[in-house]
Amino acid sequence: MSKAVDRPGAEEIPSAPGARRIKTGAGLGAARLRAAADWPARQVTTSFVLPAVLLLFFLSIFPLLVSAYLSLTRFQFVPGGFALRWVGLANYGKLLVGIEQSHFLGVPKPPTVVGWLLFGLAASVLLLFAVRGITSASGRRGVVGRAAFAVVAGAGIWLAVRTLTPGGFPGTLLTTLIYVVVGIIVQYWLAFLCAQEVAGRRFFRVVFLLPMMITPVGIAYTFRILMDLGKGPFAPVWRALGLAEVSWANYAWGARLVVMLGDIWQWTPFMFIVLLAALESLPAELIEAAMVDGASRWQLFWRISWPQLIPVTSTLILIRMIEAFKIIDLPNVLTNGGPGTATESLTLHAFMAWRTLDIGGSAAVAYMLLFVVTFAALSYVNLAHRRLAEAA
Amino acid sequence: MRRRVSWLLVSILLLLPLAGVTPAASQGKPFDGVTVNVLTFTGPQIAEPLQRRGPDFGKLTGAKINVITVPFSDLYQKVLTDVATGTNSYQAFVFDPQWMADFVTPGYLEELTSRVNADKALQWTDIMPFFRNFSATYGGKIYTVPLDGDFQMVYYRTDLLQQAGLKPPQTWADYFKIAQTFNKKDLNGDGTPDFGSCIAKKRNAQSYWMVWSVAAGYLQAKGTREGSFFDADTMKPLTNNEAFAEALRVYVQTGQYGPPDELNWDVGDSRSGFVTGRCALSIDWGDIGPLAVDPKTSKVQDKVGAVILPGSPRVLDRKTGKLVACTVQKCPYSTGGVNHAPFAAYGGWSGAINKAAPAKVKDAAYAFLSYMSQPAQSSTDVTIGITGFNPYRRAHFTNLAPWLKSGMSAAAAKNYLGAISASLNSANMVLDLRIPQNQRYQQIVLDTAIAKMLAKELNIDQAMKEITDGWEAITNELGRDTQLKAYRESLGIPTK
Numbered sequence: 001m002s003k004a005v006d007r008p009g010a011e012e013i014p015s016a017p018g019a020r021r022i023k024t025g026a027g028l029g030a031a032r033l034r035a036a037a038d039w040p041a042r043q044v045t046t047s048f049v050l051p052a053v054l055l056l057f058f059l060s061i062f063p064l065l066v067s068a069y070l071s072l073t074r075f076q077f078v079p080g081g082f083a084l085r086w087v088g089l090a091n092y093g094k095l096l097v098g099i100e101q102s103h104f105l106g107v108p109k110p111p112t113v114v115g116w117l118l119f120g121l122a123a124s125v126l127l128l129f130a131v132r133g134i135t136s137a138s139g140r141r142g143v144v145g146r147a148a149f150a151v152v153a154g155a156g157i158w159l160a161v162r163t164l165t166p167g168g169f170p171g172t173l174l175t176t177l178i179y180v181v182v183g184i185i186v187q188y189w190l191a192f193l194c195a196q197e198v199a200g201r202r203f204f205r206v207v208f209l210l211p212m213m214i215t216p217v218g219i220a221y222t223f224r225i226l227m228d229l230g231k232g233p234f235a236p237v238w239r240a241l242g243l244a245e246v247s248w249a250n251y252a253w254g255a256r257l258v259v260m261l262g263d264i265w266q267w268t269p270f271m272f273i274v275l276l277a278a279l280e281s282l283p284a285e286l287i288e289a290a291m292v293d294g295a296s297r298w299q300l301f302w303r304i305s306w307p308q309l310i311p312v313t314s315t316l317i318l319i320r321m322i323e324a325f326k327i328i329d330l331p332n333v334l335t336n337g338g339p340g341t342a343t344e345s346l347t348l349h350a351f352m353a354w355r356t357l358d359i360g361g362s363a364a365v366a367y368m369l370l371f372v373v374t375f376a377a378l379s380y381v382n383l384a385h386r387r388l389a390e391a392a
Numbered sequence: 393m394r395r396r397v398s399w400l401l402v403s404i405l406l407l408l409p410l411a412g413v414t415p416a417a418s419q420g421k422p423f424d425g426v427t428v429n430v431l432t433f434t435g436p437q438i439a440e441p442l443q444r445r446g447p448d449f450g451k452l453t454g455a456k457i458n459v460i461t462v463p464f465s466d467l468y469q470k471v472l473t474d475v476a477t478g479t480n481s482y483q484a485f486v487f488d489p490q491w492m493a494d495f496v497t498p499g500y501l502e503e504l505t506s507r508v509n510a511d512k513a514l515q516w517t518d519i520m521p522f523f524r525n526f527s528a529t530y531g532g533k534i535y536t537v538p539l540d541g542d543f544q545m546v547y548y549r550t551d552l553l554q555q556a557g558l559k560p561p562q563t564w565a566d567y568f569k570i571a572q573t574f575n576k577k578d579l580n581g582d583g584t585p586d587f588g589s590c591i592a593k594k595r596n597a598q599s600y601w602m603v604w605s606v607a608a609g610y611l612q613a614k615g616t617r618e619g620s621f622f623d624a625d626t627m628k629p630l631t632n633n634e635a636f637a638e639a640l641r642v643y644v645q646t647g648q649y650g651p652p653d654e655l656n657w658d659v660g661d662s663r664s665g666f667v668t669g670r671c672a673l674s675i676d677w678g679d680i681g682p683l684a685v686d687p688k689t690s691k692v693q694d695k696v697g698a699v700i701l702p703g704s705p706r707v708l709d710r711k712t713g714k715l716v717a718c719t720v721q722k723c724p725y726s727t728g729g730v731n732h733a734p735f736a737a738y739g740g741w742s743g744a745i746n747k748a749a750p751a752k753v754k755d756a757a758y759a760f761l762s763y764m765s766q767p768a769q770s771s772t773d774v775t776i777g778i779t780g781f782n783p784y785r786r787a788h789f790t791n792l793a794p795w796l797k798s799g800m801s802a803a804a805a806k807n808y809l810g811a812i813s814a815s816l817n818s819a820n821m822v823l824d825l826r827i828p829q830n831q832r833y834q835q836i837v838l839d840t841a842i843a844k845m846l847a848k849e850l851n852i853d854q855a856m857k858e859i860t861d862g863w864e865a866i867t868n869e870l871g872r873d874t875q876l877k878a879y880r881e882s883l884g885i886p887t888k
Contacts, residue, residue, distance in 0.1 A: 247656070341840060
């Protein structure tokens with residue numbers, strides 16, 4: 001009885017041992033010939049992919065590796081040109097424990113009672129989350145992932161509690177996170193409202209898309225003019241309200257709010273257009289059936305529309321989150337990062353260092369941003385995105 | 393028909409180059425076909441005269457001048473990344489001569505000594521010695537052609553002071569008295585309250601020079617060679633002592649009489665504020681004087697006075713770090729017991745040439761810079777507010793005709809030029825910082841700490857500590873001996 005084996009050309013034949021070897025050898029030779037003949041066909045796939053891979057390598061991976069090296073060096077001018085002096089982790093040390101610490105991490109103060117309560121609450125939730133990882137059957141990777149997330153998120157919350165305490169001051173790291181979290185929540189909410197069935201929807205659709213067509217620096221200058229309370233269009237209103245002596249530019253939260261307003265105005269259309277497409281693709285039969293059954297508007301949304309929108313929403317937030325971390329144009333043009341460093345994002349922090357050719361320091365800030373974005377994106381994908389997609 | 397049109401088009405295309413090239417070629421202009429890319433900052437100041445005079449220079453010489461502009465805060469790195477990477481897309485630069493330490497050391501700039509010495513039309517000795525010997529020269533060699541003269545001064549409204557019977561400020565206490573008198577009063581007749589003092593305080597703009605204009609009189613009293621940034625023996629910063637604390641207190645206090653959003657005002661805003669009559673006082677380079685003459689924008693024509701930066705009757709005792717009263721020994725250059733230390737902030741926009749440019753292009757670039765600086769052009773340019781060029785030649789100070797032609801009255805011109813002359817001729821003039829990577833000391837550490845202090849993120853003591861620690865860290869990074877040597881050389885002190 002013949003027995004099929006996995007290897008092509010190696011069919012087992014009940015015969016003398018030598019004959020079997022000859023037969024197998026002949027099969028192998030034929031297979032090699034066929035493989036050689038197929039080689040060009042197999043390389044077609046590689047040759048189609050290779051240019052893209054090489055392009056990606058030179059435009060993305062190579063700069064990533066070079067900037068990692070730069071973050072470990074110091075740029076200096078020397079006779080005949082410049083030199084990159086190896087300084088190890090000194091540029092990172094400067095950010096985390098050195099002279100740039102207050103700029104990067106902020107100025108911490110002892111938490112108030114409310115701060116302690118908030119931190120205690122957040123720490124309890126994170127602890128519970130980590131413990132559930134151990135008790136549930138999520139595997140070793142799952143436990144380590146949950147523990148790492150709990151530690152890093154806990155440290156972030158502790159930093160936020162201490163630097164947002166009166167007398168303290170958040171650094172560029174936390175300022176960027178505030179832009180991302182607040183911006184995405186408000187943008188999504190506004191976009192969702194805009195995507196509803198309202199009168200004049202076609203007109204609003206066009207109007208709402210306009211910010212996407214304007215260059216970000218143009219938006220920043222527009223907001224700079226709009227928000228000029230001395231000469232801008234709202235100056236008379238401001239004076240009429242008796243607020244002529246008050247300026248948002250002098251207050252950290254005022255300036256941050258203006259930056260966030262610009263960012264929300266700029267990015268809400270992106271959320272809007274994707275949500276609108278998702279809403280319009282929902283099958284009308286389900287909604288009609290629910291309406292026939294007497295469902296209210298809220299029930300229509302919560303029971304019918306929302307579950308179907310979850311995958312789109314989740315992906316949308318992920319894309320927007322990665323993009324939002326890179327905010328630079330608005331704070332740069334509107335406030336130059338001021339007052340003080342109140343509106344400075346991580347990208348602007350890196351850009352300012354780069355402007356004075358502190359290339360190592362700039363690369364270190366950029367790498368810290370990369371770590372934060374990677375951590376946030378991975379956490380989001382593992383903790384929220386997959387579950388939401390599966391639930392949907 | 394179609395064939396006829398095609399022939400016509402071909403003929404036009406063939407004849408077009410001839411029409412453009414032949415006349416120029418026949419005239420044998422020295423730089424026919426040569427293009428010079430000049431990099432400077434986004435105008436209208438500085439870029440405007442280069443753009444306006446470029447075509448005139450082209451008609452004379454055949455060279456094509458392309459003026460490329462970038463925001464001020466990007467200029468330093470734009471120049472250096474272009475030359476350091478070997479891109480060399482710019483053949484000439486109009487920039488801050490303060491940065492020369494970073495540009496000359498790696499050998500990126502063309503030495504101009506022999507060209508300048510051979511160029512009679514430039515009238516080199518007509519340029520005031522400070523700009524020739526400090527702004528244009530590094531290590532005893534000439535690298536730039538001065539196009540501008542920079543000193544910061546205090547501007548005041550002559551009409552207001554006259555009405556109130558007040559004199560121009562000699563000390564910062566005088567400054568506050570004037571500012572307080574006119575703050576929240578309508579100074580330009582538009583029915584809205586205006587401001588006693590307007591100073592550009594925006595971060596990451598040009599504001600870090602303003603704070604030093606206040607501090608200079610407290611920190612330097614024994615002449616230019618004493619220096620105001622570091623101890624010239626140890627390279628320890630002079631930024632953590634009673635004198636600097638007092639200067640910061642004064643700087644913060646100016647905000648009480650300023651516009652509510654002063655922290656977001658750059659020099660464009662403060663200049664505009666002053667010439668539209670919204671401010672009684674301001675600190676600025678020489679720009680407000682000519683800008684106030686323009687009838688299209690100015691509401692203060694012939695109402696503007698300028699005066700040397702206010703001084704202090706108390707100065708830093710460098711041994712103890714205390715603020716002590718001026719005596720003849722402690723303040724040898726004081727006037728009436730007040731130590732004035734006019735700050736040569738920035739040093740004046742200057743033109744330099746990329747060493748890596750082809751020889752013919754370097755010749756054309758030098759000819760253009762010389763043309764811009766020659767009295768025939770510069771005497772007019774310094775009287776036009778939008779140019780951003782301020783007086784730097786003897787001819788600019790002695791020949792009043794261009795000033796009168798620009799619309800300035802003789803009295804206003806004398807007052808304006810007198811304030812600059814007083815600063816320029818002061819034996820206690822404060823030189824700007826010119827050591828390797830001075831941008832990091834000033835534009836990053838100083839500017840950020842001052843901005844944080846103004847925003848109340850830091851108090852004065854914390855700001856002083858942040859500046860001192862930051863400067864020490866950079867000095868240690870770059871090498872204390874190297875930085876000290878450069879600092880001493882910039883002050884004209886022999887290296888030990």
